Amino acid sequence: MESTMQGTSGIGQKQIKALPILVSLLLSGFIGMFSETALNVALSDLMQLLHITPATAQWLTTGYLLTLGILVPVSGLLLQWFTTRQLFITSLAFSILGTLLAALSPTFAFLLTARVVQAIGTGLLLPLMFNTILVIIPAEKRGAAMGMIGLVIMVAPAIGPTAAGLLIENLSWHWIFWLALPILIIALICGILFMQNVTSITKPKIDALSILLSSVGFGGIVFGFSSAGESEGWSSPKVIISIIVGAVALILFGIRQMKMKQPMINLRAFRFPMFSLGVLMIVLCMMVILSSMLILPMYLIKGQGYSAFKAGLILLPGGVINGIMSPIMGRLFDKYGPKWLVIPGLIIVSITLWFFSSISEASTVAFVIAMHSTLMIGVSMIFMPAQTNGINQLPRELYPDGTAIMNTLQQVAGAIGTALAVSIMAAGQKSYMSNVTNPEDPAHFLPAFTNGVQGAFIFGMIVAIVGLIMSFFIKRVVVSHKK
Structure with missing residues (x-):
């Protein structure tokens, strides 16, 4: 059935030009993910320039996540009400407007509004990107295509902090957005020229x-x-x-x-066991990734005294390696299925986080780079294989619901994972300080902070071990969709 699907405009599957569509989606997704993480490095500068507290500055991230958390669940409905072209052009229009407003922002309130507008664009784009690939790529080649998405999703956040650190040191934080703007415009032009309508409009109530x-x-x-x-x-x-x-x-x-x-979202998708397991694996994986991506830069900047740019450079190899590995893992998934990737991947992640739990002020840059790179290899073996295998079990009419569920729970898992990691880190610092004779002594700050960081990595290791236990139940889905 899948090779003869009809789009809304009557375009047969063989007539769909997959490559230009993929390029348009991946370019847009890259910049969406880049600008999401790049701004995190600029928060300390923004606090000084805009005269805001850390709690206020964090709203630039919280507001973005909150908008995604509200909008992404509705995406399954939007995918059935509007054509692929309409949604793509609308998402790019919001992304371009938000990026332009952010580049011109004179005040915090203006920048926060711009971030919300940007998040609307990203919230529309991410489910559209996954759903379109599910429709235009045959199931037996889907792993490689999802691997390309993995490259975009992982390399963009890795490059973001490094590029942002460089721009902040030499220009200003505004250039984070000026850099993204022309690429978004190119993606929009590509979409206008090449994007085709590939889904059926059902207009549910x-x-x-x-x-x-x-x-x-x-x-x-x-x-x-x-x-x-x-x-x-x-x-x-x-x-x-x-x-x-x-x-x-x-x-x-x-x-x-x-x-x-x-x-609005068909929760009957959870009746498919491999989809349910895939969702759980993605949730646990996102908790590990985002908590680690938050804790490691904090350790490098506060614990080791590096600048934002140097911290970004140290974490760059791991992100790039993860991006390179994602398409390779996608092809291996197509050939061997998920089990022989996901189980070893979770073993690697668990062991790496155990090593990270012994991190201290004496840890070398080489140790951090080696461990972070190993962690990212493990993540690449889990994320896309578990996600693709889960989606593959769904019938085609549940694709919009499946992608909406996965994308929504990724955002929720990210928020939960980072919150728990930060709380555990703070509790570790407090526990250390309660056992010293003079908590006001500045000499105790670094050991206390390190103790908190170690606790956060132990939390990540426990999450990974839970995922490892679950992974033994994963089975390869034999795709034979019937509508």
């Missing part, structure tokens, strides 16, 4: 209550965990109320979706 419950649910969870991880702490009423309200809304959302004939 829009249920306002489902959208409200989804927005409150995912938004509340992301906001609550992000606030706890930044500055509020777990005992803050704002954090507790946000998480409780979010959880209740999600439960009500789930109950409503299961009762509806045309749900």
Whole structure:
């Protein structure tokens, strides 16, 4: 069935020009991921230039994540209401507008608004990118295509901090966005020229209550965990109320979706065991990746005293290696299936995080580069194989729902993982300080901080071990979709 799918405009699968479509999507995705992480390096500069506190500055990241958490769940519905071209051009328009506003931003409020506009573009683009590839690429070649997405998703965040550090040292933080703008415009032109409509428009009924419950649910969870991880702490009423309200809304959302004939997100996708397992693996993997990407730069800058640019350079090899490995792992997945990649990958990640848990002020740059690179190789063996295998089990009509579920839970897992890692790090510092005679002595700061970092890596190792236990149940999906 898959080789003869018809698009909305009657374009047969053989007439679809996959390469130009892929180039347009990957260019856009690269810049979306680049600008998301590049700004993190500039936060300390922004605090001084815009006269804002760290808690206020973190809203540039929290606001971005919050917008994604609210918008991405609705994407499954949007994919069934609008054509591929309409969604692609709209997502690029928001990304370009947000990037231009960010480049011109004179104040914090202006920059925060620009970040939200950018996030709308990314929130539309990510599910569209995954869904389009599922439709235009045959299942037996899908691993390699998803590997290319992995290259984009992993290399962009790796290059982001290094490029941003270089730009900040020589120009200003505005140039992070000026650099991204022309590439987004090129991607838009490519999309206008080459993007084809590859999905069927079914226009399911829009249920306002489902959208409200989804927005409150995912938004509340992301906001609550992000606030706890930044500055509020777990005992803050704002954090507790946000998480409780979010959880209740999600439960009500789930109950409503299961009762509806045309749900906003079809949770029946979870009836497919390999999809459910794939989602769990992605959630655990994102928690490990994003918590490590947050803790390592903090350790290099605060613990070792490196500049943002040098810290970015130290982490660059691991990100580039991960990007190179992603397409290779995609091809190996097509040939051998997920089990012989995911299980060794989780073993590598668990062992590497165990080594990282002994990190100290005496750890060398070579040790950090070697361990980070090994960690990224392990991640490349888990992420795309688990994701592709899970999606492959779904029938074609559940592709929009499957991609919406996976992309949404990635954002939620990222928020939860970073919040828990930061909280564990803070608790480790506090525990160390409670056992010293003079907590005010500056000599204790570095050992206390290191103790906290080690605890955060132990948390990552435990998450990876849980994933390893689950991975023994993964099986290769034999694709024989019937609509």
